[in-house]
Amino acid sequence: EVQLVESGGGSVQPGGSLGLSCTVSGFIFRSFWMSWVRQAPGKGLEWVANIDQDGTEIYYRDSVKGRFTISRDNAKNSVYLQMNSLRGEDTAVYYCARDRHYGVSFWYFDLWGRGTLVTVSS
Amino acid sequence: QSVLTQPPSVSAAPGQKVTISCSGSSSNIGNNYVSWYQQLPGTAPKLLIYDNNKRPYGIPDRFSGSKAGTSATLGITGLQTGDEADYYCGTWDNSLSVVVFGGGTKLTLL
Numbered sequence: 001e002v003q004l005v006e007s008g009g010g011s012v013q014p015g016g017s018l019g020l021s022c023t024v025s026g027f028i029f030r031s032f033w034m035s036w037v038r039q040a041p042g043k044g045l046e047w048v049a050n051i052d053q054d055g056t057e058i059y060y061r062d063s064v065k066g067r068f069t070i071s072r073d074n075a076k077n078s079v080y081l082q083m084n085s086l087r088g089e090d091t092a093v094y095y096c097a098r099d100r101h102y103g104v105s106f107w108y109f110d111l112w113g114r115g116t117l118v119t120v121s122s
Numbered sequence: 123q124s125v126l127t128q129p130p131s132v133s134a135a136p137g138q139k140v141t142i143s144c145s146g147s148s149s150n151i152g153n154n155y156v157s158w159y160q161q162l163p164g165t166a167p168k169l170l171i172y173d174n175n176k177r178p179y180g181i182p183d184r185f186s187g188s189k190a191g192t193s194a195t196l197g198i199t200g201l202q203t204g205d206e207a208d209y210y211c212g213t214w215d216n217s218l219s220v221v222v223f224g225g226g227t228k229l230t231l232l
Contacts, residue, residue, distance in 0.1 A: 035221075037167075044124060044210060044223055044224065044225045044226045045159070045167065045210055045212070045223040045226075046223070047220060047221040047222075047223070061220050062220075095166055095167070100172070101214075104154065104214045104216070105153070105154045105155055105214065106154075106155050106172075106173055107154070107155070107157070107212075107213065107214045107221055108155075108157035108169060108172040108173070108212070109157070109159075109167075109169065109212075110169045110172070110178060111169075112166040112167050112168065112169075113166060114165070114166050115166055
């Protein structure tokens with residue numbers, strides 16, 4: 001059975017840090033790009049970052065560049081998101097998703113975890 | 123304000139058909155392929171359509187996708203109570219260099 005299970009969410013004060021993990025099973029993890037996508041309460045989906053199969057190609061949305069770091073450990077079938085200097089607008093459910101794209105024209109997320117809630121508040 | 127524009131809500135009776143639009147521009151939908159996601163209440167998004175009109179294994183053919191110019195459409199026929207959900211479109215934006223999503227459309231059965 002395919003599973004993506006996120007963990008590490010919680011409450012943190014503005015300026016604080018939090019690390020998220022996503023452990024995968026049921027497919028060959030090392031063969032796929034992975035992404036983090038977030039959803040603020042009552043809002044739509046927002047792509048955050050992605051990482052290629054061996055961790056050498058990484059991209060971020062502008063609003064998290066320099067604050068968030070995505071990484072992966074293929075031996076542990078896991079992808080991570082280290083979030084520093086957190087702001088109120090980072091409050092969201094964070095989903096890890098299997099990222100399928102070919103160049104940039106063909107892009108979709110075909111498997112999703114259940115998400116983990118990050119709340120940034122004083 | 124989302125880059126892709128979707129109607130906030132649509133409604134239809136069980137058994138009927140509904141369409142959900144997703145409007146963009148030449149920097150996104152006009153030159154890239156569109157995907158659609160279903161998010162049931164309190165759950166994670168689920169891929170419904172990719173590459174404009176392809177269905178993943180296990181998605182019934184009641185769900186269909188199409189694209190014309192800078193707009194895409196999700197169609198759902200034979201509506202069931204289990205289809206009540208939020209639906210999102212997504213694609214790459216060449217100008218922003220990021221994946222973008224629509225603001226979501228809430229489907230309600232009458």
